[in-house]
Amino acid sequence: MPEEKVVTKPLPEVTSVDREFWDSIQKDVFKLQKCLDCNRLQFFPRPVCVHCFSSHLGWQESKGTGKIYSFTSVFVPVAPAFAKQVQATGKPVLFVLVDLDEGLRVYGEVVGAAAPDLKIGSPVRVSFETVEGTSFKLPKFRLSSA
Ligand SMILES: [Zn+2]
Incomplete structure (x- = not known):
């Protein structure tokens, strides 16, 4: 095997x-x-x-706060590790472009939300998420209301 x-x-x-x-x-x-x-x-x-x-x-x-400029739901990620995440959860990987309150546009993954929850203009904040199996944190985004 x-x-x-x-x-x-x-x-x-x-x-x-x-x-x-x-x-x-x-x-x-x-x-x-x-x-x-x-x-x-x-x-x-x-x-x-x-x-x-x-x-x-x-x-x-940075305050780490801003509003969604745009977003996408990735159902078929090219990278194998992201594909595995989609397989395991049955949910797409959610990516956003965020206009930070400081006036800069950044990008990242949204966690703690489903695709229908995302709206252009929704307030989000940076969230420091520990990568499973490590002690390393990555910056991701969460809806401010979540
Ligand atoms: Zn300069």
């Missing part, structure tokens, strides 16, 4: 560019990268500012 291959979702490969972001996530703090020259925010972390190309970057704590 063939041995069943364990399929797990990949964890982030933390680099010197995004270490501050991931370390903060582990402490339930959502930080955005901030350019110290033009003062604009960016997500996801990068080695330079996407607005002025400065490498003089810092961090700003």
Whole structure:
């Protein structure tokens, strides 16, 4: 009998560019990268500012709140680990684009909600979710009313 291959979702490969972001996530703090020259925010972390190309970057704590800009329900994920999640739960993986209160658009998975619960404009907040079988947390979103 063939041995069943364990399929797990990949964890982030933390680099010197995004270490501050991931370390903060582990402490339930959502930080955005901030350019110290033009003062604009960016997500996801990068080695330079996407607005002025400065490498003089810092961090700003985000409230982690915002509103759904758009969303999608993924019933047939390409990645095997996500496909396994859909098989196990019988529910699609829910992804959202969120306009944060800080004026930045970010993306992520929604947990604790079903597809019919998602509406454009619904308030959401970042939720720090521990990856099963690890102690590593990922930022996801929950509806603010949930
Ligand atoms: Zn800049």
